[in-house]
Amino acid sequence: MRNLLTRKPDTVVLLLAAYFVVSFVVRMLVPNGLRVDESQQAFFSQWLVAGYDTQPPLYNWFQTMVVSVFGLSIATIAAAKNLVLFLLFLSYYKLAKLVLDDRLFAVIATLSLFTIPQVFWQAQRDLTHTVAQMLLINLFIYSIIKTLKAPSLLSYVMIGVTLGLGMLSKYNFTLVVSGALIAVLLHPQGLKRLLDPRFLLSLAIAVLIFLPHGLWLLDNVGLAANRTLNTMAQDAPAGALAKLIKGPTEFFAQIIVIMAPLVAVYAIVFGRKFLGNLRPTTIWAHFFDTIFLAIALQVLLLVFAIGITSMRDRWVLPFLFLMPIAFCLKMQARGIRAEDFAKRFFVAPLAVMLLVPSFVLIRAHVPALFGRPEAYNAPYQEFVSGIIAEEGRRPGLVLTDGWLASGNLRLQLPDVPTLCTFFGNLTVDYEWSAEKPILAVWLTSNEGTVLPPELDTWVQTNLGSQKSVVTVRHKSVGYVRGRPEDQRLFGYAWIYPR
Numbered sequence: 414m415r416n417l418l419t420r421k422p423d424t425v426v427l428l429l430a431a432y433f434v435v436s437f438v439v440r441m442l443v444p445n446g447l448r449v450d451e452s453q454q455a456f457f458s459q460w461l462v463a464g465y466d467t468q469p470p471l472y473n474w475f476q477t478m479v480v481s482v483f484g485l486s487i488a489t490i491a492a493a494k495n496l497v498l499f500l501l502f503l504s505y506y507k508l509a510k511l512v513l514d515d516r517l518f519a520v521i522a523t524l525s526l527f528t529i530p531q532v533f534w535q536a537q538r539d540l541t542h543t544v545a546q547m548l549l550i551n552l553f554i555y556s557i558i559k560t561l562k563a564p565s566l567l568s569y570v571m572i573g574v575t576l577g578l579g580m581l582s583k584y585n586f587t588l589v590v591s592g593a594l595i596a597v598l599l600h601p602q603g604l605k606r607l608l609d610p611r612f613l614l615s616l617a618i619a620v621l622i623f624l625p626h627g628l629w630l631l632d633n634v635g636l637a638a639n640r641t642l643n644t645m646a647q648d649a650p651a652g653a654l655a656k657l658i659k660g661p662t663e664f665f666a667q668i669i670v671i672m673a674p675l676v677a678v679y680a681i682v683f684g685r686k687f688l689g690n691l692r693p694t695t696i697w698a699h700f701f702d703t704i705f706l707a708i709a710l711q712v713l714l715l716v717f718a719i720g721i722t723s724m725r726d727r728w729v730l731p732f733l734f735l736m737p738i739a740f741c742l743k744m745q746a747r748g749i750r751a752e753d754f755a756k757r758f759f760v761a762p763l764a765v766m767l768l769v770p771s772f773v774l775i776r777a778h779v780p781a782l783f784g785r786p787e788a789y790n791a792p793y794q795e796f797v798s799g800i801i802a803e804e805g806r807r808p809g810l811v812l813t814d815g816w817l818a819s820g821n822l823r824l825q826l827p828d829v830p831t832l833c834t835f836f837g838n839l840t841v842d843y844e845w846s847a848e849k850p851i852l853a854v855w856l857t858s859n860e861g862t863v864l865p866p867e868l869d870t871w872v873q874t875n876l877g878s879q880k881s882v883v884t885v886r887h888k889s890v891g892y893v894r895g896r897p898e899d900q901r902l903f904g905y906a907w908i909y910p911r
Contacts, residue, residue, distance in 0.1 A: 415759040419752060422516040425523060429502045432766050433495040436537060439770045440491035443777035444893040445824065446791035450539040451490050452820025456831060458485055459823070460839060463629035467637055470626055471581035472497075472545040485827040497544050498536065502526065504551035509738050511558055512697040517751035518741040525737035527762035528678045531671055531730045533769055542583050543727050547734055549579035550589055554704075554735070557593055558697075561602050566611060573615035577622025584637075585728065592707035596700045636838060660716035663724035671726055671733050679740060682758045686749050687740070694746035701739040708732045778894055786892035786899050793821040796890045796903050800852075804907055809849030810841075812908075814867040818856055834867040851876075851908040853883075856901070860887045864906060872908065881909045 417424050447455055457465055457473045458480040465473050479493045502523060509519035526532045536544050556571035579586040597603035606612065630637055679687045712732070715721060745751070780786040801807055811831040813819045819833040830841040845851055853872070855865050862885055864872065872880060883906045892899040 414763060415756045418520055418759055419517065419755045422520045425506060425520045426503060428766075429499060429506075429523075433499040433502075435770055436498075437491050437495045439773050440495075441487060442774060443787075443789045444791075445487050446787070446789045446793060446893070447490070447817075447821050447824060448539055448788045449817055450541045451494075452817050452824075454490060454493075454541060455485060455820035455823045456816050456833060456836075457839075459831065459841060462839075463625045464633055464637070465839065466836060468542045469581045469583060471549075471578060472541045474581075475545070476541075485824060487824070494537075494541065494544070497548060501544060501548040501551065504548060504555065505738075508551050508555045508558075508735075509741070511555060511562075512700075512738065513741055513745060515745055515751050517755050518745050521751060521755060521758055522737040522741045524759065524762035525675060525678075525740075526734065527765040528675045529671060529730075529734065530674060531726050532734060533765050535727065537769070538773075540727055543731060546579070546582040546586055546731050549575055549582045549586065550731060550735070553579050553589070554593065557597060558700075560606055561597070561600055564606055564609060564611070566614075569609070569611040569615045570618060572612075573618025574622065576615065577619035580619070580623045581626055583731070585731070588708050588711045588732070589704070591711060592704040595707045596703040599703055600696065600700060633838070657717065660721045660724075661713060663721075664712055664716060664729065667724045667726050667729040668733065671730055672736065675737065678758070678761050682754055682761075683744065683749065686747075687744060692743070694743055698739060698742040698746060701735060701742065705732070705736070705739070780892070780894060780899070781896050786895045790892040790895055790899075791821065792890040792893055792901055793818075793825055795893075796888060796901075797822065797825040799890070800888060800905060804850075806848060806850060806907075808852035808907075809845050810843035810851045812851055812853045812868060812871065814855050814865050818854055822854060832871075834871050845910060847909055850910075853906045853908060855904045857887070857904040858902060860902070861885065861904070865904070876908070876910075879910050881911050883908055 414428070418428070454473065454476045458477045461474060461477050461481075462470070464470055475497070476490070476493050479489050483489045505526065506519055506523040509522040510516060513519045513522065531540075553572070553575040556568055556575050559565075560568040560572060576590065579589070597607065709732075712729075741751075776783060777787050777789045780790055808826070808829055811819075811822050811826060811829055812834075813822065813831070814834045816833050816835055819831050819835075823829075823831040830843040832839070832841060832843075843851075853864060853868050855868060857865075863869065864883060864885060872883065885904060885906050887902060887904050889900045889902050891897065892901060
């Protein structure tokens, strides 16, 4: 494979397609418990609305449309995710080829994503909105560079479409937009392209695409922002000075965490030729460096302005994943020949492409080797089939207090409406009768005798005196392929009308 990639760089597209097909098959071969982001998508697939929660709705819309056509299943969840991941890598390769003269360097830059754990591991297992955002960043930057190189009506339309969709992927896409704007202004042709009347068409298209969610956002700013801001302020120190220090420290720490494996691989493969050639050289190297620097300054301003003291790598990843292209631009400009190092470099990403699917399979099928079960091993199917058999009825509504349970239960009962008190803004029509009672479910670690507060509040508010006495029950179910002591405790209650 290393020889083939070196001789025919475009073979990387087939390699990536094969990899994500294998990833899809592997997901189908592991138990059907859903991880956090998968579960959220299964739950949200009940609605096609202008807004859902703290994240823009682009990925939710995409997943909902897939489910509406093919139904809800592990296959539709996994197929949607692996398709977006493939498009992310494909668009990355297209962008790299646009600015790199040597296609082999474009392959190196693309496969470098397999040296970033947040891409090759986290993004495959979770990260839905972030993956969509990175795909749109690729397409947005691609359309900008196409316009700078050879402006056309199509390139300006592409800017508008990718800008609008990008704003629907994640709200911090705005940092990329402003960073790209500064980079364009510093480009020799940038101001001319911005003053072109066709740029107004780009803005109009972007506004029209974002408008439905934008109107929803005006009425739901608190819902969209408060939870994220609270998360960003987690574990904040008491002193004002300590807060000012902690925010930037967290940001730079995440940069190191994300970039360290990539830089280490490059340093090993390219040696001093890489480490000594990191200064900007070409116009496109300056372009990418400007984007990175502008985004970093904006993040620091936000850290100080709103008191951010907690950073997560998935928030920082979209600002750094283009770094391999920037590195390759600099090495190419300094006269480094890709063919001298390509075969040596390909060892790392190809090894990762073999190890990741294998590890997912082993981790899910032999969880005892790792001390505890995976989320994939959670026994929702066994729990649901067991309590329905005991009760002799199927529910008319499933009610939960957390989206991990909501999506997993929705997967097991795709024909039954599901509500989650965590997302109180999302409602659904349901049938409630003696033949179709409400099933309340929650994850717990102890056998209490009452409903959890959030579920009890929902019952009192929505059912009031209509309900019968609620009898709280518990069921401990063993994890799929887990040890006898690996048990998941569910709390549940069947709620009947009087």
